[in-house]
Amino acid sequence: MSSAGKHPRHRLDELIHSPVRFSIMATLAASEQAEFGFVRDLVEVTDSVLSKQVSLLEEAGYVAVRKGYVGKRPRTWLTLTAKGRSAFRAHVAVLHEIASAAPETVKEHA
Amino acid sequence: MNSGLTSHSAAEELQELDRVGQVVRDRSRWYRRYLLALGTGTIAYYAAVNLAAPASAALVFAIAAIWTAFITFLYWWSRSQPVMWRGLRPLRILLMVLYFTLVIVSLLLNVTVLHDAPWSWALGIIPALPCLIGSWTVLRR
Numbered sequence: 057m058s059s060a061g062k063h064p065r066h067r068l069d070e071l072i073h074s075p076v077r078f079s080i081m082a083t084l085a086a087s088e089q090a091e092f093g094f095v096r097d098l099v100e101v102t103d104s105v106l107s108k109q110v111s112l113l114e115e116a117g118y119v120a121v122r123k124g125y126v127g128k129r130p131r132t133w134l135t136l137t138a139k140g141r142s143a144f145r146a147h148v149a150v151l152h153e154i155a156s157a158a159p160e161t162v163k164e165h166a
Numbered sequence: 167m168n169s170g171l172t173s174h175s176a177a178e179e180l181q182e183l184d185r186v187g188q189v190v191r192d193r194s195r196w197y198r199r200y201l202l203a204l205g206t207g208t209i210a211y212y213a214a215v216n217l218a219a220p221a222s223a224a225l226v227f228a229i230a231a232i233w234t235a236f237i238t239f240l241y242w243w244s245r246s247q248p249v250m251w252r253g254l255r256p257l258r259i260l261l262m263v264l265y266f267t268l269v270i271v272s273l274l275l276n277v278t279v280l281h282d283a284p285w286s287w288a289l290g291i292i293p294a295l296p297c298l299i300g301s302w303t304v305l306r307r
Contacts, residue, residue: 065171073171075182082183086190087249094248098189126246148183154176 064153071116072147076101077109081144084119084136092132110134118143191307194251198304200244201261205297207236212272212290254304261300268293 072081079099083090096106113119118140122133136144211233218225250258272292280286 068171075179078179079182079186082186083190085183086187086252088252088255089250090190091248094193098186127242129246148180151176151179154171155173155180157173 064150067146067150069143069147071112071118072144074109076105077113078147080106080109080113080134081118081136081140081147084134085141085144087135089122089133089135092134095134113140116140190249191251191253193249194247194254195304196244196247197250197254197258198301200240201297201301201304203240204265205294205301207233207240208269208294208297209288209290211236213287216276216287216289253307257300257303261296264296265293268296 072078076099080095083095083098092103092106092110096103099106101109110119110121114121117137120135120137122135124131124133211229214229215226218229272289275292276286276289280289
């Protein structure tokens with residue numbers, strides 16, 4: 057095994073690592089469920105971008121999408137699945153590991 | 167690709183995690199208002215029914231209809247909220263179990279040992295307590 061393979065970044069989840077998908081996952085990790093429009097505004101993306109990214113996360117089994125109505129208004133609700141929650145937890149643990157290496161990084165850049 | 171990830175960008179992602187988490191918590195404060203409305207509504211309903219019961223059955227029926235409309239509205243309003251913070255889930259389940267248990271307890275007290283007691287109008291305080299305490303707890307989180 058090469059030394060590069062030991063760096064924690066190799067354990068990051070490529071699907072979650074994209075900034076938009078990370079923000080979506082972070083929002084859903086903090087929520088029981090979140091409405092599509094709320095996530096769109098919080099992540100600051102358009103409907104189509106969010107829809108596309110959510111589809112990718114849904115295909116991976118990380119996010120569940122539920123459509124329903126509140127009164128006559130159609131609503132789309134997003135939730136993290138158990139698999140998604142577990143993957144996100146692991147991803148964040150690796151981020152913490154990398155971030156905690158900050159002093160070494162500072163030395164490298166000094 | 168993640169091969170270029172530095173501790174700085176990892177820290178930035180963690181900051182984003184904190185940011186969205188804070189927004190989700192802030193936007194979930196509607197639950198406090200929900201609990202306050204349910205608690206005060208319950209006290210008002212018990213008081214109104216107990217005070218109206220000796221006077222008129224039609225009045226009691228009208229109060230029950232208003233209460234049903236109020237609960238329906240609360241349910242609809244809670245469903246229309248965009249987000250619910252995951253950290254409130256254990257509290258929410260506990261409060262709902264306590265509320266419905268105490269509603270049953272207070273109704274039983276009302277028709278048994280406290281039947282015709284002069285202060286039975288105040289029995290609504292019993293089921294309202296978890297809501298009011300829960301509301302205060304949500305405020306502190």
